[in-house]
Amino acid sequence: MSSELTLTEIRTQVREFIAGRYPQQEIADHDDIFALGYVNSLFAMELVVFLEKVFGATIPNQELQIDNFRSVDRMVSLFERMRSGGSPAEAAPVAVSG
Amino acid sequence: MRPVPAIAATATADPSAPVDRASAARFVDREVVPRVAEYERAGRVPEDLLASVSAAGLWAPFLPVEAGGQGIDLLTLGAVHEEVGRGCSSLRSLLTVHTMVAWAVQRWGDTGQRTRWLTGLASGSVLGAFCLTEPEVGSDATQISTSARRRGSDWVLTGIKRWITNGQRADLFLVLARTERGVAAFLVPRDAPGVEVVPIDGMLGTRSSMLAEVRLRDAVAGPDALLGPDGFAAGMVMTGVLDLGRYSVAAGSVGIVQACVDACAEYTTSRRVGGGPLRDLQLIRARLTDMVTDLYAARALCDRAGRLKDAGAADSLMATFIAKYFASQAAARHASAAVQIHGAAGCAEDAPVARFYRDAKVMEIIEGSTEIQQITIADEVFRRVVR
Numbered sequence: 073m074s075s076e077l078t079l080t081e082i083r084t085q086v087r088e089f090i091a092g093r094y095p096q097q098e099i100a101d102h103d104d105i106f107a108l109g110y111v112n113s114l115f116a117m118e119l120v121v122f123l124e125k126v127f128g129a130t131i132p133n134q135e136l137q138i139d140n141f142r143s144v145d146r147m148v149s150l151f152e153r154m155r156s157g158g159s160p161a162e163a164a165p166v167a168v169s170g
Numbered sequence: 171m172r173p174v175p176a177i178a179a180t181a182t183a184d185p186s187a188p189v190d191r192a193s194a195a196r197f198v199d200r201e202v203v204p205r206v207a208e209y210e211r212a213g214r215v216p217e218d219l220l221a222s223v224s225a226a227g228l229w230a231p232f233l234p235v236e237a238g239g240q241g242i243d244l245l246t247l248g249a250v251h252e253e254v255g256r257g258c259s260s261l262r263s264l265l266t267v268h269t270m271v272a273w274a275v276q277r278w279g280d281t282g283q284r285t286r287w288l289t290g291l292a293s294g295s296v297l298g299a300f301c302l303t304e305p306e307v308g309s310d311a312t313q314i315s316t317s318a319r320r321r322g323s324d325w326v327l328t329g330i331k332r333w334i335t336n337g338q339r340a341d342l343f344l345v346l347a348r349t350e351r352g353v354a355a356f357l358v359p360r361d362a363p364g365v366e367v368v369p370i371d372g373m374l375g376t377r378s379s380m381l382a383e384v385r386l387r388d389a390v391a392g393p394d395a396l397l398g399p400d401g402f403a404a405g406m407v408m409t410g411v412l413d414l415g416r417y418s419v420a421a422g423s424v425g426i427v428q429a430c431v432d433a434c435a436e437y438t439t440s441r442r443v444g445g446g447p448l449r450d451l452q453l454i455r456a457r458l459t460d461m462v463t464d465l466y467a468a469r470a471l472c473d474r475a476g477r478l479k480d481a482g483a484a485d486s487l488m489a490t491f492i493a494k495y496f497a498s499q500a501a502a503r504h505a506s507a508a509v510q511i512h513g514a515a516g517c518a519e520d521a522p523v524a525r526f527y528r529d530a531k532v533m534e535i536i537e538g539s540t541e542i543q544q545i546t547i548a549d550e551v552f553r554r555v556v557r
Contacts, residue, residue, distance in 0.1 A: 089484070092554075093553065093554070094553065095554060113405040113406075113408070113409045114409065114487060114488075114546065116402075116405060116406060116409070117405075117406050117409040117410060117413070117487060118484035118485075118487055118488075119484070120406055121482060121483070121484045121486065121487070122484040124482060125481075125482035125483065125484075133278065133280070133398055133399045133403070134399070136398075136399045136402065136403030136406065137399075137401070137402060137403070138401070138402035138403075141402075
């Protein structure tokens with residue numbers, strides 16, 4: 073984890089990313105964006121690419137579960153868990169995105 | 171595993187030498203351009219050229235050094251694929267699908283999978299192919315019927331994949347198949363029991379890209395075949411892989427336009443009509459101007475996509491859709507113009523511009539057709555509109 077951002081900063085950035093993608097919607101931090109029907113495969117990939125950049129680390133495969141991305145709250149929790157070492161990144165993270 | 175044959179006498183490049191646009195251009199001019207017509211007629215990239223690609227370190231130079239790559243950025247990779255596309259779209263297609271597989275293993279593989287496959291993928295001793303498309307549903311991943319199930323500790327796959335680039339030659343297939351939890355990606359060695367490869371010949375374009383139908387009849391892929399997570403995240407494996415393939419095709423399309431410019435500039439200088447060179451005609455100059463303008467525009471779009479990928483920016487996916495949409499259509503448009511400029515000479519079997527014309531049409535179809543790009547790009551526009 074190379075991100076020096078605070079949890080508040082992470083939350084703000086995640087919130088802004090989702091709002092930027094769906095500016096016509098009011099989405100609360102606890103709202104399930106999957107249940108709201110906003111997520112397609114392109115958005116899901118963009119979301120992971122975005123989070124990995126903000127987190128400064130590759131999200132390990134075992135954390136790529138839908139529940140971790142349902143809401144802003146869940147994504148912030150994922151970051152917190154990764155930063156605390158509860159979810160160590162796998163070896164040899166890639167430098168490419170896609 | 172089928173080894174790559176001993177490197178041919180011409181394959182003297184040093185795989186540790188830096189791979190970049192210039193090195194790729196030299197490779198293409200020396201190893202590809204002089205013989206592309208011959209092997210396109212044969213419908214197969216020859217083994218010694220595959221070995222030359224290995225020797226030049228072109229298969230997967232984006233892989234990290236510790237995996238046998240050079241760790242080059244994706245902006246540079248795009249330039250490399252453009253140069254290869256300038257020389258031969260079939261060979262660039264092989265690079266595209268190989269890149270997709272190698273990237274997927276690097277990005278999503280566990281330690282064991284990386285250890286098993288990456289070094290070979292980096293060197294080219296293992297060639298990859300991507301198996302999504304099926305006879306009944308095309309490339310609609312939501313509808314694929316190929317299945318994967320556990321039998322003991324092994325993964326067993328059943329289904330048919332069609333139009334598989336480099337299927338005839340690849341050693342490792344990245345197969346998308348349906349599990350109980352949804353679609354997932356699997357690494358299936360060519361020599362796995364139950365794998366049958368049936369060549370597909372006589373295609374319109376990319377004639378030496380060694381297409382095949384890959385038949386999986388209870389193919390036993392082993393216990394470590396599942397690549398990355400299944401379920402929700404499996405869609406990301408596919409989206410990420412296709413994004414990289416789309417980027418490569420976009421870059422290759424730019425290469426086709428560059429090749430058209432080069433061929434037309436040369437031909438219209440030497441060909442005389444009405445007492446002067448063809449290039450003096452204003453209509454010819456107008457066509458070349460359009461070609462060059464689109465060339466620079468398409469390259470700029472590809473470069474933007476590459477830079478965004480290197481920056482880890484989420485916008486890189488949409489940038490790649492746009493680059494591929496523009497570049498593939500520019501290639502088709504200008505390859506058609508190039509044939510027109512060459513007249514009958516451009517319609518000959520071995521005429522380079524005839525090949526560009528055939529190949530450019532394929533670029534509008536593969537890695538997301540023009541129509542799919544239109545749907546996706548327009549969706550993005552509407553998604554961002556404030557009501």
